[in-house]
Amino acid sequence: MKTLRKIRKSTKALSPVVASIILIAVTVAVSIAVAAWMGALTIGFMGTEEVRITNVSYGTSPAVTVTLANTGSQTVTITEIRVGTGNDLLSADVTLAAGDVTPITVQMSPAWEAGTSYMFKAISAKGNTFVYTATAPT
Numbered sequence: 001m002k003t004l005r006k007i008r009k010s011t012k013a014l015s016p017v018v019a020s021i022i023l024i025a026v027t028v029a030v031s032i033a034v035a036a037w038m039g040a041l042t043i044g045f046m047g048t049e050e051v052r053i054t055n056v057s058y059g060t061s062p063a064v065t066v067t068l069a070n071t072g073s074q075t076v077t078i079t080e081i082r083v084g085t086g087n088d089l090l091s092a093d094v095t096l097a098a099g100d101v102t103p104i105t106v107q108m109s110p111a112w113e114a115g116t117s118y119m120f121k122a123i124s125a126k127g128n129t130f131v132y133t134a135t136a137p138t
Helices: 002-010 016-045
Strands: 051-058 063-070 076-083 088-091 094-096 101-107 117-124 129-135
Touching: 051 117, 051 129, 063 076, 063 094, 063 117, 094 101
Parallel strands: none
Antiparallel strands: 051 063, 063 101, 076 088, 076 094, 076 117, 117 129
8 A cells, every 4th residue: 555655656757758858859949049149249249241232323434433332340342343245344442441432433344325225343352243234324
């Protein structure tokens, strides 16, 4: 009879295996939450490189003015500006501080054609590409 009471008392608690699994699951969940939180903090401390081509103005052919705006949080150096399907190189070495807006006048070769759509690519020193498409006026 005493043996039966001991068995019943021991069944009220969790088994050590189930308790270990619960502890491991809680530890993994907390680790993931802390890693996500720390990752979000480091993004705020690291600068982001973000440049937008805000406008392309077609002047007297072959002149084109490309307006670049640095919308990121760090200084960006644009090493290349390419245009068209052939990615012809137009200009290089433009440095933009955070918040700067800079127009750059370049000469297209061959000259732009009225009504033709051109893709402009600004490429940074870190290799990031920023794209804008504009149609030449008719």
